[in-house]
Amino acid sequence: MTTHIKSKNIRLKSRVHQVGQLVGNTPLYPITKAYSKKGVQIYAKLEWQQLGSSVKSRPAFNIIKQAVYDGKLDNNKHLLDATSGNTGIAYASIGAALGIPVTLCLPENASEGRKTILKSLGANLIFTSRFESTDGAQLKAKELFAERPDKYYYADQYANDSNWKAHYETTAPEIWAGTYGKITHFVAGLGTTGTFMGTSRGLKAYKNDIEVVALQPDNPMHGLEGWKHLETAIVPKIYDNQLADGFLEIDTLQAYEMVKTIAQTEGLLVSPSAAANLQGAIQLAKSIDEGVIVTTFADDASKYAEVLQHIF
Ligand SMILES: Cc1ncc(COP(=O)(O)O)c(C=O)c1O
DSSP states (O other): OOHHHHHHHHHHHHHHHHHGGGSSOOOEEEEOSSOOBTTEEEEEEETTSSGGGSTTHHHHHHHHHHHHHTTSOOTTSEEEEEOSSHHHHHHHHHHHHHTOOEEEEEETTSOHHHHHHHHHTTOEEEEEOGGGHHHHHHHHHHHHHHHOTTTEEEOOTTTOHHHHHHIIIIIHHHHHHHTTTOOOEEEEEOSSSHHHHHHHHHHHHHOTTOEEEEEEESSTTOOOTTOOOTTTSOOOTTOOTTSOSEEEEEOHHHHHHHHHHHHHHHOOOBOHHHHHHHHHHHHHHHTOSSEEEEEEEOOBGGGOHHHHHHHO
């Protein structure tokens, strides 16, 4: 390795460290108006309050950091992945900050707002059939990587351990510290499953009897962007179906109603998936006498104008 390349990589690693300051450390906010029950407290982690404005900043940053440190990614390779939106925005933001080109495969029916954000951040976009949803985007990314392994670093968020480990190493310790170790239940929906897997494992490492409950849309044709209906979708490699202590199903229309409730009682205008997480936390709260339930609000509603028009 020449001195020139070596010093470039040191500069890139030091920039990675700087950008890392904008990832994680989100507020843990008590929900008191949208729902309350004596003896039970629900907290939501407001995950849009970081770089890229969503929970996916954590895995995207960890995936990129690990690849840079492993020598698999640098300023001359494209980071490649399939993403329905939030991970893409996180990759594109971090890629822009680090001078790493980003190529993303996404279904053609992703919202215009998302496409504009991704293009504005300088990402190269490859559109796949709307009828194959994120599964089609995954297959396309695999195909591109097989054709040009020299050009791309294929991040593969569905199979990359740096995804769930980001939550193990950051989300779980933040929740543990934020509740002073009083958390009794963790609840989250499943997309790539990184949030649920990593946070649950991290919390159980602190205290094994913390109960972790996974949320699923109640049917394949749901409107909870970011979530997967695992019985009918490609199951992510990082998913372990033995980890959850329980499962709850969420109805899309009830989640949309919950968007309205959270907005008009807590003053937080959140995404449908965030509202669905609170819906799950409330279902759980109704079934227990006491406890501290924590969930995540993956993002706010700023990217969901089309959905909001139906809700309000
Ligand atoms: C809005 C939204 N909610 C929930 C999730 C699910 O998170 P995870 O992929 O960690 O399971 C995602 C993932 O992309 C998302 O974008």
